[in-house]
Amino acid sequence: EAQVTQNPRYLITVTGKKLTVTCSQNMNHEYMSWYRQDPGLGLRQIYYSMNVEVTDKGDVPEGYKVSRKEKRNFPLILESPSPNQTSLYFCASADRSSYNEQFFGPGTRLTVL
Amino acid sequence: QQQVKQSPQSLIVQKGGISIINCAYENTAFDYFPWYQQFPGKGPALLIAIRPDVSEKKEGRFTISFNKSAKQFSLHIMDSQPGDSATYFCAASTGNDMRFGAGTRLTVKP
Numbered sequence: 352e353a354q355v356t357q358n359p360r361y362l363i364t365v366t367g368k369k370l371t372v373t374c375s376q377n378m379n380h381e382y383m384s385w386y387r388q389d390p391g392l393g394l395r396q397i398y399y400s401m402n403v404e405v406t407d408k409g410d411v412p413e414g415y416k417v418s419r420k421e422k423r424n425f426p427l428i429l430e431s432p433s434p435n436q437t438s439l440y441f442c443a444s445a446d447r448s449s450y451n452e453q454f455f456g457p458g459t460r461l462t463v464l
Numbered sequence: 465q466q467q468v469k470q471s472p473q474s475l476i477v478q479k480g481g482i483s484i485i486n487c488a489y490e491n492t493a494f495d496y497f498p499w500y501q502q503f504p505g506k507g508p509a510l511l512i513a514i515r516p517d518v519s520e521k522k523e524g525r526f527t528i529s530f531n532k533s534a535k536q537f538s539l540h541i542m543d544s545q546p547g548d549s550a551t552y553f554c555a556a557s558t559g560n561d562m563r564f565g566a567g568t569r570l571t572v573k574p
Contacts, residue, residue: 355507382560393470393553394508394564401560441507450560451496455507 353378355456357442363462364432372427372459374442380454381447383425384409385417387438388458394441400425401447432463467491468556470565477572483541485568487554490535494556497530499539500564502551511552512539544572 355376364370376383384399386409396409400419414436416428425444429436439460443453469488477483487497498513514521514528514537521528527540541548549572554565 386564391473391566393468393566396562399560443507451498451513451557451562452510453562455500455509457505457507 353454355442355444355454357440357456357459359459360457361460363464365464366433367431370429370432370461372429372440372442372461374425374427374456375423376425376442376444376454377423378444378446378454379422380444381422382445382450382453383419384443384445384453385415385425385427386441386443387411388441389438397427397440429461432461434463437461437463467563468554468565470554470568472568473566474569475571477544477570479544479546479572479574481544481572483544483548483570483572484538485552485554485570486536486538487556487565488534488536489556489563491556491558491563492535493558494563496557497528497537498555498557498562499526499528500553500555502553502567504550508553541570544570546572546574548572 358373381402385397386394395411398417400406442456445453499511500508501511502508512523512526525542530537552568
Protein backbone atom coordinates (compact mmCIF):
# COMPACT_ATOMS: atom_id res chain seq x y z
CA GLU A 352 0.00 0.00 0.00
CA ALA A 353 1.32 3.42 -1.01
CA GLN A 354 1.70 5.49 2.11
CA VAL A 355 3.57 8.03 4.19
CA THR A 356 4.30 6.88 7.71
CA GLN A 357 5.28 8.97 10.70
CA ASN A 358 6.57 7.99 14.12
CA PRO A 359 5.73 8.56 16.82
CA ARG A 360 2.08 9.49 16.40
CA TYR A 361 1.94 11.12 19.83
CA LEU A 362 4.75 12.57 21.90
CA ILE A 363 4.85 14.49 25.15
CA THR A 364 8.24 15.89 26.05
CA VAL A 365 9.86 18.62 28.10
CA THR A 366 11.54 21.83 27.07
CA GLY A 367 15.05 21.34 25.77
CA LYS A 368 14.99 17.57 25.29
CA LYS A 369 16.06 16.76 21.75
CA LEU A 370 13.64 14.73 19.70
CA THR A 371 13.25 13.32 16.20
CA VAL A 372 10.06 12.61 14.32
CA THR A 373 10.59 10.14 11.53
CA CYS A 374 8.89 10.19 8.14
CA SER A 375 9.07 7.51 5.51
CA GLN A 376 7.36 7.07 2.13
CA ASN A 377 7.22 4.04 -0.12
CA MET A 378 6.19 5.76 -3.36
CA ASN A 379 9.68 6.65 -4.58
CA HIS A 380 8.77 10.33 -4.41
CA GLU A 381 11.49 12.92 -4.90
CA TYR A 382 9.72 15.68 -2.99
CA MET A 383 9.10 15.57 0.75
CA SER A 384 7.94 18.24 3.12
CA TRP A 385 7.11 18.94 6.76
CA TYR A 386 4.16 21.05 7.89
CA ARG A 387 2.78 22.09 11.22
CA GLN A 388 -0.94 22.56 11.73
CA ASP A 389 -2.22 25.02 14.29
CA PRO A 390 -5.81 26.16 14.92
CA GLY A 391 -6.70 29.17 12.83
CA LEU A 392 -3.43 29.04 10.92
CA GLY A 393 -3.90 26.02 8.70
CA LEU A 394 -0.85 24.17 7.46
CA ARG A 395 2.45 25.98 7.42
CA GLN A 396 5.52 24.56 5.77
CA ILE A 397 8.59 24.03 7.92
CA TYR A 398 11.12 22.51 5.51
CA TYR A 399 11.01 20.72 2.21
CA SER A 400 13.32 18.58 0.13
CA MET A 401 13.39 18.30 -3.63
CA ASN A 402 15.64 15.23 -3.58
CA VAL A 403 18.34 13.43 -1.62
CA GLU A 404 20.75 15.85 0.07
CA VAL A 405 18.65 18.84 -1.08
CA THR A 406 16.66 20.64 1.59
CA ASP A 407 15.27 24.15 1.90
CA LYS A 408 13.44 26.30 4.42
CA GLY A 409 9.71 26.80 4.32
CA ASP A 410 7.76 29.50 6.10
CA VAL A 411 8.47 28.54 9.71
CA PRO A 412 11.89 26.81 9.91
CA GLU A 413 13.11 28.33 13.18
CA GLY A 414 13.84 25.70 15.81
CA TYR A 415 13.75 22.78 13.38
CA LYS A 416 16.28 20.78 11.40
CA VAL A 417 15.88 18.18 8.70
CA SER A 418 18.04 15.81 6.72
CA ARG A 419 17.52 13.80 3.54
CA LYS A 420 20.14 11.11 3.35
CA GLU A 421 17.87 8.59 1.67
CA LYS A 422 15.06 9.14 -0.78
CA ARG A 423 12.41 7.47 1.36
CA ASN A 424 13.19 9.15 4.70
CA PHE A 425 12.90 12.74 5.85
CA PRO A 426 13.25 13.10 9.63
CA LEU A 427 12.33 16.27 11.50
CA ILE A 428 14.65 17.17 14.36
CA LEU A 429 13.89 19.50 17.24
CA GLU A 430 17.21 20.00 18.99
CA SER A 431 15.84 22.07 21.87
CA PRO A 432 12.05 21.97 21.81
CA SER A 433 10.07 24.82 23.32
CA PRO A 434 6.37 25.04 24.28
CA ASN A 435 5.59 27.11 21.16
CA GLN A 436 6.47 24.04 19.10
CA THR A 437 3.50 22.20 20.56
CA SER A 438 1.56 21.39 17.42
CA LEU A 439 0.31 18.75 15.02
CA TYR A 440 3.00 17.86 12.48
CA PHE A 441 2.50 16.36 9.05
CA CYS A 442 4.97 14.91 6.62
CA ALA A 443 4.06 14.87 2.94
CA SER A 444 5.56 13.58 -0.28
CA ALA A 445 4.99 14.12 -3.97
CA ASP A 446 6.31 12.95 -7.28
CA ARG A 447 8.50 15.45 -9.14
CA SER A 448 6.06 15.39 -12.05
CA SER A 449 3.35 16.81 -9.79
CA TYR A 450 4.55 18.63 -6.70
CA ASN A 451 1.03 19.87 -6.19
CA GLU A 452 -0.44 16.45 -5.48
CA GLN A 453 0.95 15.86 -2.05
CA PHE A 454 0.36 12.71 -0.04
CA PHE A 455 0.23 13.31 3.69
CA GLY A 456 1.17 11.11 6.60
CA PRO A 457 -1.20 10.53 9.54
CA GLY A 458 0.34 13.25 11.69
CA THR A 459 2.34 13.49 14.91
CA ARG A 460 0.83 15.34 17.84
CA LEU A 461 3.66 16.90 19.85
CA THR A 462 3.29 18.49 23.25
CA VAL A 463 6.25 20.32 24.77
CA LEU A 464 5.87 21.05 28.48
CA GLN B 465 0.51 36.87 6.85
CA GLN B 466 -1.84 34.34 5.32
CA GLN B 467 -1.45 34.26 1.55
CA VAL B 468 -4.67 32.31 1.16
CA LYS B 469 -7.68 33.49 3.14
CA GLN B 470 -10.40 30.92 3.79
CA SER B 471 -13.91 31.35 5.14
CA PRO B 472 -15.93 30.41 7.04
CA GLN B 473 -13.96 28.94 9.91
CA SER B 474 -16.77 26.52 10.64
CA LEU B 475 -19.93 25.52 8.85
CA ILE B 476 -22.97 23.51 9.86
CA VAL B 477 -25.21 22.18 7.11
CA GLN B 478 -28.22 19.91 7.13
CA LYS B 479 -28.02 16.61 5.29
CA GLY B 480 -28.91 17.17 1.65
CA GLY B 481 -27.95 20.83 1.72
CA ILE B 482 -25.19 22.65 -0.13
CA SER B 483 -21.93 23.43 1.63
CA ILE B 484 -19.94 26.38 0.31
CA ILE B 485 -16.42 27.28 1.36
CA ASN B 486 -14.63 30.30 -0.04
CA CYS B 487 -10.99 31.19 -0.54
CA ALA B 488 -9.14 34.24 -1.79
CA TYR B 489 -5.52 34.69 -2.76
CA GLU B 490 -3.19 37.57 -3.60
CA ASN B 491 -0.27 36.09 -5.52
CA THR B 492 -1.15 36.00 -9.22
CA ALA B 493 1.72 33.56 -9.79
CA PHE B 494 -0.32 30.77 -8.22
CA ASP B 495 -1.32 28.32 -10.93
CA TYR B 496 -2.84 25.37 -9.12
CA PHE B 497 -5.67 25.44 -6.60
CA PRO B 498 -6.35 22.19 -4.73
CA TRP B 499 -8.76 21.39 -1.96
CA TYR B 500 -7.77 18.94 0.75
CA GLN B 501 -10.13 17.02 3.02
CA GLN B 502 -9.04 16.00 6.50
CA PHE B 503 -10.90 13.62 8.79
CA PRO B 504 -10.15 13.61 12.52
CA GLY B 505 -6.92 11.80 13.31
CA LYS B 506 -5.89 11.62 9.66
CA GLY B 507 -3.68 13.60 7.36
CA PRO B 508 -5.16 15.83 4.67
CA ALA B 509 -6.01 14.10 1.39
CA LEU B 510 -6.36 15.71 -2.01
CA LEU B 511 -10.04 16.04 -2.87
CA ILE B 512 -10.23 18.06 -6.07
CA ALA B 513 -8.10 20.66 -7.82
CA ILE B 514 -8.35 23.25 -10.57
CA ARG B 515 -6.02 25.26 -12.75
CA PRO B 516 -6.80 28.88 -13.61
CA ASP B 517 -7.52 28.21 -17.27
CA VAL B 518 -10.98 26.85 -16.38
CA SER B 519 -13.75 28.43 -14.35
CA GLU B 520 -15.31 25.30 -12.93
CA LYS B 521 -14.45 21.68 -12.25
CA LYS B 522 -16.87 19.07 -11.04
CA GLU B 523 -16.19 15.65 -9.58
CA GLY B 524 -19.28 13.91 -8.31
CA ARG B 525 -20.88 16.08 -5.64
CA PHE B 526 -17.82 18.34 -5.36
CA THR B 527 -17.38 21.41 -7.55
CA ILE B 528 -14.69 24.06 -7.60
CA SER B 529 -15.66 27.46 -8.96
CA PHE B 530 -12.79 29.73 -9.92
CA ASN B 531 -12.85 33.47 -10.55
CA LYS B 532 -9.45 34.55 -11.83
CA SER B 533 -10.20 38.27 -12.03
CA ALA B 534 -11.43 38.34 -8.42
CA LYS B 535 -8.66 35.97 -7.27
CA GLN B 536 -11.22 33.83 -5.54
CA PHE B 537 -12.23 30.21 -5.66
CA SER B 538 -14.76 28.15 -3.80
CA LEU B 539 -15.74 24.58 -3.04
CA HIS B 540 -19.35 23.53 -3.34
CA ILE B 541 -20.53 20.25 -1.88
CA MET B 542 -23.92 19.32 -3.24
CA ASP B 543 -26.29 17.00 -1.37
CA SER B 544 -24.02 17.17 1.68
CA GLN B 545 -23.84 13.96 3.72
CA PRO B 546 -22.82 13.28 7.33
CA GLY B 547 -19.80 11.43 5.92
CA ASP B 548 -18.61 14.74 4.45
CA SER B 549 -18.08 16.09 7.97
CA ALA B 550 -14.39 16.97 8.01
CA THR B 551 -12.01 19.89 7.87
CA TYR B 552 -11.44 21.31 4.40
CA PHE B 553 -8.35 23.24 3.37
CA CYS B 554 -8.00 25.25 0.24
CA ALA B 555 -4.53 25.83 -1.12
CA ALA B 556 -2.76 27.71 -3.87
CA SER B 557 0.56 26.80 -5.38
CA THR B 558 3.15 27.61 -7.95
CA GLY B 559 5.94 25.15 -8.57
CA ASN B 560 6.81 23.61 -5.23
CA ASP B 561 5.45 26.52 -3.20
CA MET B 562 2.05 25.57 -1.78
CA ARG B 563 0.14 27.83 0.64
CA PHE B 564 -2.82 26.62 2.64
CA GLY B 565 -5.86 28.38 3.98
CA ALA B 566 -6.70 28.18 7.67
CA GLY B 567 -9.28 25.45 7.18
CA THR B 568 -13.05 25.09 7.51
CA ARG B 569 -14.61 22.59 9.86
CA LEU B 570 -17.74 21.26 8.18
CA THR B 571 -20.42 19.47 10.14
CA VAL B 572 -23.29 17.89 8.25
CA LYS B 573 -26.23 17.15 10.55
CA PRO B 574 -28.40 14.11 9.79
